[in-house]
Amino acid sequence: MKNRLSLYGSALAAALLALFSLLSLLASSLALAAAPQPVPGFTTRILAMQDGAQVFVRSGGSGPAVILIHGFGDTGDMWGPLAAQLAKTHTVIVPDPRGMGRSSRAAAGYDKKSQAQDIRTVLTALGQDRAAVVGHDIGTMVAYAYAASYPDKVSKLVVMDAPVPGIAPWNQIVLSPKLWHFNFSGPDAERLVAGRERIYLDRFWNDFAGQPARIDEETRNYYTQLYAQPGAMRAAFAQFTAIGAQDVRDNAILNRRKLPMPVLAIGGEQSFGATMAEVMRNAATDVTGAVVPNAGHWLMEENPDAIVKLVSSFLDAKNKQARN
Numbered sequence: 001m002k003n004r005l006s007l008y009g010s011a012l013a014a015a016l017l018a019l020f021s022l023l024s025l026l027a028s029s030l031a032l033a034a035a036p037q038p039v040p041g042f043t044t045r046i047l048a049m050q051d052g053a054q055v056f057v058r059s060g061g062s063g064p065a066v067i068l069i070h071g072f073g074d075t076g077d078m079w080g081p082l083a084a085q086l087a088k089t090h091t092v093i094v095p096d097p098r099g100m101g102r103s104s105r106a107a108a109g110y111d112k113k114s115q116a117q118d119i120r121t122v123l124t125a126l127g128q129d130r131a132a133v134v135g136h137d138i139g140t141m142v143a144y145a146y147a148a149s150y151p152d153k154v155s156k157l158v159v160m161d162a163p164v165p166g167i168a169p170w171n172q173i174v175l176s177p178k179l180w181h182f183n184f185s186g187p188d189a190e191r192l193v194a195g196r197e198r199i200y201l202d203r204f205w206n207d208f209a210g211q212p213a214r215i216d217e218e219t220r221n222y223y224t225q226l227y228a229q230p231g232a233m234r235a236a237f238a239q240f241t242a243i244g245a246q247d248v249r250d251n252a253i254l255n256r257r258k259l260p261m262p263v264l265a266i267g268g269e270q271s272f273g274a275t276m277a278e279v280m281r282n283a284a285t286d287v288t289g290a291v292v293p294n295a296g297h298w299l300m301e302e303n304p305d306a307i308v309k310l311v312s313s314f315l316d317a318k319n320k321q322a323r324n
Helices: 002-034 076-086 112-125 138-149 177-183 187-193 197-207 217-227 232-254 275-281 304-323
Strands: 043-048 054-061 065-069 091-095 131-136 154-160 263-268 287-292
Touching (some): 054 076, 065 112, 076 304, 263 275, 263 304
Antiparallel strands (some): 054 091
């Protein structure tokens, strides 16, 4: 009887161990599926900028060029669903701007006009002279600076859910207490955040989201690992402090000439909303506005299907006009 009970116990233990292993494997598979994934078929490379900074670039597809520029709290991996769709009809280029993602933590060059020069260097290195430009967050600021600096090189501009430094109603926007991070920097700020990058990033993902739960745990962990790398937070702080230190002055000059290319200005319903189009109508002559429902600031995480549809349709409409 004891031997039989012992056998039953061993079998039960083995079964429980097998079940635990299966559940662990399933959890790992789900985590891998939820975290941002590279776009199949895209190649990667490192490109040197004029000042020696190294910019990590993904590219794939064929056809008219489009470049996708992300902002803080993400990397170029955020664009996965949009990049995959656009690659069916476009050459899609996805850099990590200097200091972010897998690009180097340059000592300087975080003003948006300098980063517009980086975008020009990337496109030229990949044999592209003219491109559609898409930006989100800090990427919107860089996209504007690029379009204003090289208007004849931009076929279309898409900007998403971020103010443009110095462009009205800028003075009202920056009064928001949520934007305290625009002036958060320095050695002590770096020490405060060191080892607590996830807490710092959660503040952005939670406070600026309309649906925080849609930025899942795997995505948060994935980006936290990258922003916890040495120098990453110093570079991130520099992206924001450059706004008041340089970008507002640069844009005051750039905005003397309104953007001539068609612009799609997208805001999250629970974030910038229609204000995104209001901003761009003070900077461009041909602006279409769109508000994404059930989303805050993190549009690609909160409602990616809506963004894929909006951007694809906008770029495709231009291509149809060109064919006609």
